[in-house]
Amino acid sequence: MEEIQIVAFRLDNEEYGVNILNVQEIIRPTEITRVPKAPAYITGVINLRGNVIPVMNLRQRFGIQGEMQNDSNTRIIILNLQDVNIGIFVDSVSEVIRLSGEEIEEPNLVEALDDKFVQAVGKYNGRLIILLDLNQLLDVNNEKAHTLSSRSE
């Protein structure tokens, strides 16, 4: 794998990262409109400068127990993948990290992790950063059959 830049964020007790090329912007939480009959992990939609964008609750998506935190650190990361815009709720955004090829490990090297949302794991200054597979994350169609086991680390 080549060197990549990621936006690192915290959710629950873990640190995650998404490729910076997929990050459109990071905003503070705004008013959310619930969408009836939408998948449970879609919290609702927000108005981002005239565009209506769905926002996803990652805890629900990953099956993490516990309520969404909502404090001064909470952010919505607006992701952009193949013309699809979506926001994800995160507990806090930490920093932009440059990961070199050696610092990234394919998930099959890490036995404890077999979650389909994980693309790779980055090792950075002793931190482990879970790099998300956005294609899987945004693939709503296959979701219904998918039940998540809670994380086991």
Place this chain on the structure above:
Amino acid sequence: MNKNEYLDLFFEETREHLQLLNEGLLKIEQNPADEEPINEIFRAAHTIKGMAATMGFEQITELTHKMENLLGKIRDKELNFSSDISDLLFKCVDTLEQMINNIDENKEIEIAHLINQLTNFEKADPQKENQIKEETNSLNEYENKVIIEAQKQNLNVFKCVINVSPECVMKAVRVFMVFKSLEEIGEIIKSIPNSQDLEDEKFDNQFTVYLVTNKGSNEVENIINSISEISLEKIELAGMDNEKMIPSGNLGKQETKDKSVNSTTKIHQTVRVDINKLDNLMNLVGELVINKTRLEDIIKTNDMKALTETVEQIDRITSELQNVVMNVRMVPIEQVFNRFPRMVRDLCKDLGKEIRLIMEGKETELDRTVIDEIGDPLVHLLRNAIDHGIESPDIRVRRGKEREGTLKLIARQEGKSVVIIVQDNGQGISIEKIKQKALEKGLYTAKELDQMDNNSIINLIFSAGFSTAETITDVSGRGVGLDVVKSKIQALSGSVYVESKEGEGTKFTIKLPLTLAIIQALLVKVGLEIYAIPLANIDETTVIEDSLIKNIQGQEVMVLRGKVLPLIRLSKVLDVKITQELETNELYVVVVRKGDKQVGLVVNELIGQQEIVITSLGKLLSGIPGIAGAAILGDGKVSLILDIGSLF
């Protein structure tokens, strides 16, 4: 040349010219004596040919070239326009249309039979003179002059078609020998291919030369045949033609043979925009930017008066922007109407009917999205009118009507909507037969039918149960899939109804919103959430006390002016949490219509009517039942728009 860049333009323009062809052909059919249409379609065919050749679409070039030849003959009165010819030309136009639609798929269409037919018509002309003329067509003006000059001096002009034996190794040498010996007896004024290509051996085994000489044809023949590996295929006197046409031999060179066209070229929908509108847009955006800077200044100075002023400016600019952008999206309905004369003509021919199509209000403008969708329902209604509405000429005469039926297609703007009327003076709809059918189908009881007025009964033809082909043709001669027509129009937030008098005719009236992007909606509160219901779906609103809601077999109903109205609590359908303090005794009911059914939607509060801009929820959330999209309200909140069609 990057062809993809021009592909959109090519499509747009070719379609326009095809439309011209269709229109022109129809005009000629109606009035063969008129010369203007034939010139027009000749030019259209010629333009398509030129464009296709430039783009390297060989098949299209070939077909239009042949059409052009035939049209040229008709124009020059060498051939009489017959219905066979018009049928063939119409077929060609259809094929061209298909070919153009298929371009992005790189599919080839069989055109050989059309080409053959065209050629047959062309050759059907008995006078040999014409044939020679046609071939001389490939001479340019200068060469023609030379020929005239030569003929004046009593010299012969021969057109020699010469074969080179396929075994010949050095063709260029043989050609050179032919040229050399012919130049001893006369002058070669032209060769096909040209001498450069002949030298480079860029030809198959045959070439043609035009020779001016004082010798006879036998002598020329002897000279040519005396050269080894060379034989004379044909020798004939070349005639004269003042007609200037593109030499067919040159066509091949014009085609840029770029086979590597990306087959996945996406064809984008385009709208032609008046440059003034664009300038206007640009100006408005400029003003907007200026005001933005002003706002930034105001933040520093905290000048409230300036702020109010700027906000007013921005308000004005945005509403103007909205108007202009809407305007840009507007397309005249002509685009849809234009294909109908042709369709009506074909159907009349097939069905043996005589119908005059009258179209009015072609210039009426509609939003692009509506234009794209309205074609099919209109085709449906027109077909019905022709097939089942208007009687055959004989029957009409027997009934004391004009032999020729009249079919009117009228569009006009009425306030913020566009009305399209399809009216025929055919046999109309039989109310008795519809009643009968409704009973048979078990849609209504006899008692219910007796209570209905005639208009409501006629409008039953839009109900889903009426849609199978056989039954309908039996019943009223109408209604093949009329429920489809209705649902399509409703999907466009429009409405349709029918009026008819038996024996006198039928009139369908379609009402469409000018634009789909902005609609009038009623904002309602369900619990604490705000939803928008399109006004087009709403019949009325009313207030009801909770205690007046009755229960019939688990279905909540209310009585509205003596009629039982089923009720749906939106809070239940939309899973809205209703807290104790929100439960009031007084509830609001929004009566909406879905097809023929009326349903009352129970909400907590009516907020008011508002113009809203429909925004999509995006790919991720598409297809959620009951939700048509989202709208951003004045305070920046997102409100969901209910889709009455799929809500219940």
